[in-house]
Amino acid sequence: MKTQTWRRRLLALALLAGAGTVQAADPVQGGQLYVQHCASCHGANGISVMPGAPNFARKERVFQPDAVLLNSVKYGKNAMPGFVGMLRDQQILDIISYIRTIR
Numbered sequence: 001m002k003t004q005t006w007r008r009r010l011l012a013l014a015l016l017a018g019a020g021t022v023q024a025a026d027p028v029q030g031g032q033l034y035v036q037h038c039a040s041c042h043g044a045n046g047i048s049v050m051p052g053a054p055n056f057a058r059k060e061r062v063f064q065p066d067a068v069l070l071n072s073v074k075y076g077k078n079a080m081p082g083f084v085g086m087l088r089d090q091q092i093l094d095i096i097s098y099i100r101t102i103r
Contacts, residue, residue, distance in 0.1 A: 023090060030098030033091055037083065038099075046102035052079055056099045069096050 035044065043049045046056035054060040061069065073092045076082035083092065 025090075025093045025097035027094065027097040027101050029091070030094030030096070031101075033087070033095050034098050037087065038095065041080070042099075046099065050079065056102045062096075062100050062102075066093060066096055 034042075041048065041050040041053045042056055048055045054062075056062055061072075070089060070092050072080070073087070073095070074082055074084045074089075087095075
């Protein structure tokens with residue numbers, strides 16, 4: 001169990017170290033990007049339409065650390081494809097900020 005905790009911490013540190021200069025996340029910009037890239041599976045209102053996709057209206061996964069969510073979006077998770085090369089880290093952080101506002 002302790003090994004997993006250390007791995008998570010190392011991953012978070014590595015992601016933060018490689019992020020460079022990060023601006024405050026913009027949920028308005030994130031909402032626009034969400035509609036473009038995420039709503040087809042996670043639903044326009046955060047209620048997932050694809051089986052297995054987190055339901056953001058029920059706050060599934062939204063309280064995980066930014067670094068963990070950033071990694072999931074960049075490299076994909078389960079059925080979700082990775083967005084590395086399509087979205088910059090700052091854009092992903094904007095989307096994360098937006099999904100935390102969905103009710």
